[in-house]
Amino acid sequence: MKRKLRNWYTYASPVTLYPLVNRLIPWFAIPSAILFAAGLYVGFVVAPTDFQQGEVYRVLFIHVPAAWMGMLLYVLMSVYASLGWAYNIRVSSMMASALSMTGAMFTLISLVTGSLWGRPAWGTWWVWDARMTSTLILLFLYIGFIVLQMSIDDPRRADRAGALVAAVGLINVPIIYMSVQWWNTLHQGATIRIVQQSTIAPPMLTALLLMVAACWLYSVAVVLARLSCIMTEREHFQVAE
Amino acid sequence: MKATSAHGVIFRWLIWREILLSWRRRADLFSTLAFFIVIVSLFPLSVDPDARLLRSIAGGVLWVSALLSTMLGFHRMFSQDFADGSLDQLILLPQPLFLTVIGKVAAQFLLLGVPLVLISPLLGLQYGLTSTATLQLASTLLLGVPVLILLNAIGAALTLGIHGGGLVAALIVLPLCIPALVFGAGGNISLVGAVFALTLAFAPPATAAALRISLE
Numbered sequence: 001m002k003r004k005l006r007n008w009y010t011y012a013s014p015v016t017l018y019p020l021v022n023r024l025i026p027w028f029a030i031p032s033a034i035l036f037a038a039g040l041y042v043g044f045v046v047a048p049t050d051f052q053q054g055e056v057y058r059v060l061f062i063h064v065p066a067a068w069m070g071m072l073l074y075v076l077m078s079v080y081a082s083l084g085w086a087y088n089i090r091v092s093s094m095m096a097s098a099l100s101m102t103g104a105m106f107t108l109i110s111l112v113t114g115s116l117w118g119r120p121a122w123g124t125w126w127v128w129d130a131r132m133t134s135t136l137i138l139l140f141l142y143i144g145f146i147v148l149q150m151s152i153d154d155p156r157r158a159d160r161a162g163a164l165v166a167a168v169g170l171i172n173v174p175i176i177y178m179s180v181q182w183w184n185t186l187h188q189g190a191t192i193r194i195v196q197q198s199t200i201a202p203p204m205l206t207a208l209l210l211m212v213a214a215c216w217l218y219s220v221a222v223v224l225a226r227l228s229c230i231m232t233e234r235e236h237f238q239v240a241e
Numbered sequence: 242m243k244a245t246s247a248h249g250v251i252f253r254w255l256i257w258r259e260i261l262l263s264w265r266r267r268a269d270l271f272s273t274l275a276f277f278i279v280i281v282s283l284f285p286l287s288v289d290p291d292a293r294l295l296r297s298i299a300g301g302v303l304w305v306s307a308l309l310s311t312m313l314g315f316h317r318m319f320s321q322d323f324a325d326g327s328l329d330q331l332i333l334l335p336q337p338l339f340l341t342v343i344g345k346v347a348a349q350f351l352l353l354g355v356p357l358v359l360i361s362p363l364l365g366l367q368y369g370l371t372s373t374a375t376l377q378l379a380s381t382l383l384l385g386v387p388v389l390i391l392l393n394a395i396g397a398a399l400t401l402g403i404h405g406g407g408l409v410a411a412l413i414v415l416p417l418c419i420p421a422l423v424f425g426a427g428g429n430i431s432l433v434g435a436v437f438a439l440t441l442a443f444a445p446p447a448t449a450a451a452l453r454i455s456l457e
Contacts, residue, residue: 137416144413148399151409160454161399165413168395168447172417175439179420183427 012089014231021228025221032217039210047203059117061207065215067110067135073103073219074138074173077145078166085163091227093159094234096166097149098226102219104142111135130181137176141169155234248336252344255331259348262321269314274356277310281364292369299368300378300426303361307382308389308418311353315393316400316407318349319452323401332456338449342398346390346445354386377428384433385425391444392417398451 011017043061050057077099084093114132115125126132145165152158263270284302285295322328331341361382365375395417396410403409421440424432 137419140412140416144416147409147412151400151403151405157454157457160457161451164395164399164447164451164454168417168443171443172420175420175436176416179423182432183423 012091014091014094014235017091018228018231018235021224021231025224025228028217028221028224032214032221035210035214035217039207039214042203042210043207047207048201053121056117056120059113060204061211063110063113063117064208065212066106066113068212069215069219070103070107070110070135070138073099073106074142074166075170077103078170081159081163081166085160085167090156090159090234091231093163094230095223095227096159096162098223098230100142100146100149100162101226102222104139104146106215106219107135107139107142111139130177130183133180134177137180138173141173145169248340251334251336252340255341255344256348256351259345260352263348263352269317270352270356273310273313273353274360276313277306277357278360278364280306280309282367285367295368296370296374299365299370299374300381300428302368303364303378303382304385304422304426307357307361307386308415308422310357311386311389311393312411312414314407315390316397316410318345318394318397319401320397320406323456328452329456332452338452339445342394342445342448342452346387346394349390349394350387354383354390357386358382374428377430381425381428381430381433384430384437385421388421388433388437388440389418391440391448392421394448395444395451398448398455401452401455 011020039061043058047058049055077096080092080099081096083089084091084096111132114135118127119125145162148165149158149162152161281302284298288294288298319328322331332338334341358379361379362375365378370378392414393410396414397406399413400406400410421433421436424436
């Protein structure tokens with residue numbers, strides 16, 4: 001037990017983590033590719049056409065995982081950034097920076113696919129629906145974090161400043177969500193039901209679960225790859241100092 | 242007892258210093274206020290000056306304009322003290338840094354927020370608001386502008402000494418202002434008050450932490 005704990009802490013150092021990260025990347029990247037292929041096959045070929053929405057509902061298979069990942073990665077990013085700030089762990093802060101880009105990308109994908117889905121399903125590209133609005137605000141929070149980190153030259157200051165913004169953002173997320181909900185009920189009469197009335201067909205669920213798993217693994221692989229790049233860059237700067 | 246009164250003295254001195262310094266650069270204050278008035282007056286020119294439409298958008302327009310005006314040039318809050326070295330002295334004061342931040346925010350509110358709130362009924366008149374609606378709007382602004390200033394302080398502290406920091410600060414702070422904006426423009430005074438209380442609790446310590454990060 002004691003030995004295990006010590007081993008775990010040794011990975012807080014970039015020197016020991018770097019080889020591990022590079023070794024782990026293919027273990028996530030390859031299963032992710034396989035699951036993407038399987039998920040897309042089941043989603044596009046096996047799953048039946050929806051009797052209400054036709055073929056267009058298939059956007060769901062990328063839209064739903066992307067929306068989940070967008071929210072989850074923000075929480076993860078804040079946790080890593082706060083840990084890096086509180087305990088002064090460089091790797092943790094680097095992890096937060098690596099997560100921010102992937103999280104922002106998934107949030108953007110969920111917005112774009114949602115809009116593409118909304119056009120045929122609701123007849124409009126954009127609705128100021130509570131869920132869509134809060135996803136948009138989540139994207140703004142990501143952008144604030146990324147822009148702040150990009151604009152600060154000193155990496156340690158960028159880490160800490162980013163951690164503060166992420167933590168303040170995380171505190172604000174429930175309040176923002178509540179206010180948007182409140183605003184939405186005030187301004188709109190009928191809300192749009194996203195959940196379909198009919199129960200989801202088994203092949204649809206299979207495809208969705210496959211895609212969710214694929215997105216998880218993809219996120220891990222890409223974040224680790226990005227972490228590896230950040231570590232190379234930063235440690236290199238320190239050597240040059 | 243002695244320590245508390247010392248804090249009080251420092252606090253008063255801090256607000257007085259801030260007011261004095263800002264008054265000696267009063268062009269900044271007037272330009273902020275003018276900006277607010279101009280922005281609010283541009284809306285009827287850019288949309289249809291239909292009385293009903295104007296009345297329905299008045300709250301939102303005034304709130305967004307107030308948000309933009311408080312944001313304009315707000316990075317000066319710490320950057321001038323940073324440039325002449327007095328910020329280092331302020332951090333060394335024998336009182337918690339968040340109290341210093343509250344002092345600066347209070348001074349900013351007196352200098353910038355109060356005139357903004359006072360002028361808002363006049364602008365409400367431009368939009369054909371009834372006297373009750375005007376009063377409601379002014380009172381939400383009275384509680385809401387401190388929220389905006391408190392949040393701006395975080396952004397200003399984080400981007401201290403960064404090239405193009407004002408824009409970055411705006412990008413960080415704007416999403417955080419959404420609850421105040423939604424409740425304020427919606428005319429719900431009690432919820433704006435709740436947001437104010439919450440912001441007053443977390444923003445000054447966050448600003449203090451941000452100052453320490455930036456000055457390290």
